[in-house]
Amino acid sequence: MNASAEAVLQTPLDTRPRAIVIGSGFGGLAAAIRLGAKGYHVTILEKLDAPGGRAYVFEQDGFVFDAGPTIITAPFLLEELWALCGRSLADDIDLRPMDPFFRIRFDDGHTFDYTGDLERNIAEINKFDPADAAGYANYLTASQRRYHVGFERLGHKSFASLFDLIRFLPALIALRSDRSVYDLVSRYIKDPQLRMVMSFHPLLIGGNPFSVTSVYTLISHLEQRWGVYSAMGGTGSVVRGLVDLIKTQGGALRLNAEVSKINVEGGKVRGVTLQNGHYIQADLVVSNADAAWTYRHLIDPKHRKRWTDRKLEKAHYSNGLFSWYFGTQGQYPDVPHHSVLMGPRYKGLLTDIFRNKCMTDDFSLYLHRPSATDPSVAPPGCDAFYALVPVPHLDGGQDWHTLTDTFQAAICRRLEDTVLPGLSERIITSRTLSPLDFESRLLAFKGAGFSFEPRISQSAWFRPHNRSEDIEGLYLVGAGTHPGAGIPGVLSSAKVIDQLIPEVQHARR
Secondary structure (H helix, E strand, O other): HHHHHHHHHHOOOOOOOOOEEEEOOOOHHHHHHHHHOOOEEEEEEOOOOOOHHHHHHHEEOOOOOOOOOOOOOOOOOHHHHHHHHHOOHHHOOOEEOOOEEEEOOOOOEEEEOOOOOOHHHHHHHHHOOOOHEEEEEEEHHHHHHHHHHHOOOOOOOOOOOOOHHHHHHHHHOOOOOEEEHHHHHHHOOOOOOHHHHHHHHHHHHHHOOEEEEHHHHHHHHHHHHOOOEEEEEOOHHHHHHHHHHHHOOOOOOEOOOOEEEEEEEEEEEEEEEOOOOOEEOOOOOEEEOOOOHHHHHHOHHHHHHOHHHHHHOOEEEEEEEEEEEEEEEEEEOOOOEEEOOOOOOOOOHHHHHHHHHOOOOOEEEOOOOEHHHHHHOOOOOEEEEEEEEEHHHHHHOOOOHHHHHHHOOOOOOOHHOOOOOOOOHEEEEEEEHEEHHHHHHHHHHHOOOOOOOOEEHOOHHHHOOEEEEOOOOEEEEEOOOOOOHHHHHHHHHHHHHHHOOOOOOOOOO
C-alpha cells in the first residue's frame, strides 16, 4: 500500500465499518458495490495486476482477449448494481444481442444455429428430426418450471441451515432433481445430436451434463427469456464499469495485493495478512477467492470444523480448462461470434474428463470470435479468437509443462480442418492457459476451472455457505459457493450476502 492510500484507509474522519473483499472477479466486484451501498468502507485486494479474476483481459500485439467469461446472460443482475449507484447500465455498457447464440458444429459437419427465436430453432430441429419439434416445446416448458424454482426461488436464497433446504425439498422432488440434465433432455428429445444441443450448457459452468442435476436445464429458459449478449470492448468493459462504480462509492481497489491469511480470533474475522506481511484490520471479510482455496490455504485448520482438509480433498471438482488465445492475419467472416465444435464422442469424452481424468485424442471445444461483433478487439483486417477446451483438472496428473505445445498444435489442426482453413499460416499472436495457470495464477484449487462440480450432492446447503459455517464475519461469493459458477451465478452470490449483512446505521450524514 502506498502512503497516500494508507492515509485514506486510516483517516479518523471515516468511521464506517471496514469490509475487505478478497479478489476482483464478478462476484467480488458485485459484493463490493452492495457493501458500499450499505454504508461500508470497502477495500478490494486483488492478486493480479488488473481487476477481473477469471474475467481478466490480455492485451497483446494490438489484440484484446477476454481471458474467461465471454457471454452475458440475465443482464438485469448487472442493471441492479448500476441502479444501486444511481446510474444506468445502458449509459456505460453497450451490450449487443447474439444471433445466433451459438453455432454447434458436429463431427460429421452438420451444424445447428441455436437462437432466441422459437420458430428458427424448430426449423433447425427439422433438419435433424422433425419428430423432435413437439418434444422441444415440451422441454422448454420443463426448463421454465426449473427456472422458476432453481433461479427465482433458490438462486438468491441463503442456505444457512439444513431447514432452508428441507423447505424446498418437495419442489425439488416434484421436478425430479435427482435426474441429470441429459436424462431430462432425453425425455423430450430423441435425436442424439439434438440431445447434445439441448444438454451441453452445464459445461459452461463446469458441470457434466450426465451427472449435474436437471435443475440446471433452467439455463435454456434463462437464455430464451433474457437473451445472450456480448459487451462491446469485451467482457473487460463490464469489469471496468463495475470498478468505476466502486470508486464513486468511495471504495478502494488494491492490485498486486495477494492475501496469504485470513486472521481469525475467538471464532471471528479480524482482518487479513498480505503476502508481503502487511496486516489490514477489517470488521468483515468477503472472499471471492476460490472457495476451496480460501478454506484450505487462507484459514488455519484450527478454525475450520466443516471444511477440513480431508473434506476438501474428497470433494468433486469441475473440469479443468485449456485456453488458447490467438489472432490471425485476415478474417473468417463465416465464423459467428460463438461456436461449439463437438468431437466424435459425447458421453465417453465427458466420462474421460470428469471421472477418468485422462486426456484423449478427441476433444470438443468452444470457439470465441469477438471480432465478429466488435472490430476494436483486433487490428484492422484481423480476427481475434479464443479456443476453450474442457480437460481434466490437476488430479489427472497431466504434465502441462510438456503437454501444452502439443495440445495447442492439436487444437490448431482441428480448427484448420473444420472452420478455420489455413489457420497455421495466418497466426500472428498467441498465448495459452492450462490448469497449471489456473492454480498458480488464479489460485484455483486443483486447477479446476469452476471450483466445486455442481452435482446435486454439492449444491445449495451442501456447497460452502455464503456465510461461513465456522467463522463469524466471513462471507463467500463466486463460483465455489451458492448458487454456483457463471456470471449470473456469481452475481447472485453477492445478492445472497446482501441479505445476510446488515446495513450500517447512520453511516452517512
